[in-house]
Amino acid sequence: MKINHHLDDATLFSYAAGALPHGLALVVACHLSMCDACRARLRTPEAIGGALLESLTPEAIAEDSLDQVLLKLHDPVDEVPAAAPAKSSASATEVPQPLAEIIGDSLDEVEWKRMVPGICYYDLPCGSQGTTKLLRVAPGGTVLPHSHRGNELTLLLRGSLSDEIGRFQRGDVSDLDDQVEHQPLADGREGCICIVATDAPLRFTTLLGRLVQPLTGF
């Protein structure tokens, strides 16, 4: 599996520090279980320390900040899904192990519900902050244009999706913040299945989007 889209440094740092809401942490753990490159980055204290320094203003840095972060890396993180080691290709299933613990081993046995024409969903139980869902988008199906009030992580599990950022296939993760507006489109013949987590409501940018937003749960 060739993965072209990875997690941001800031997202990896927040995950390592146990600071991500449960849903975002689940998506990170799923990507880590599929991506050797991001697992290697997570093990590099220098990268984590660099992300920390970028994220703090000078007056906010306590003398022992980095020590505290590095200590935290060795602590078990409460209630945050752990990254599983990658399975060998012979035994790998389509469902990443942290997600399989919730839905089982098959995307075809998920009890999908209809959201809007062309899009089905399955709510994942990931706490009250934000929204975490599996989405199944029919070929040519599109999510209405939106930006974000917070963070949105999308991990492709089957098929492919294109937006203003690029094309995403199995294993690719889209790691977006409130600076990005996009309209994802299932661009392949089989449509796509992905896991999406947000930590704040989306900001739909068309009238139609605002009208259907209550139906989407985002």
Ligand SMILES: [Zn+2]
């Ligand atoms: Zn990666």
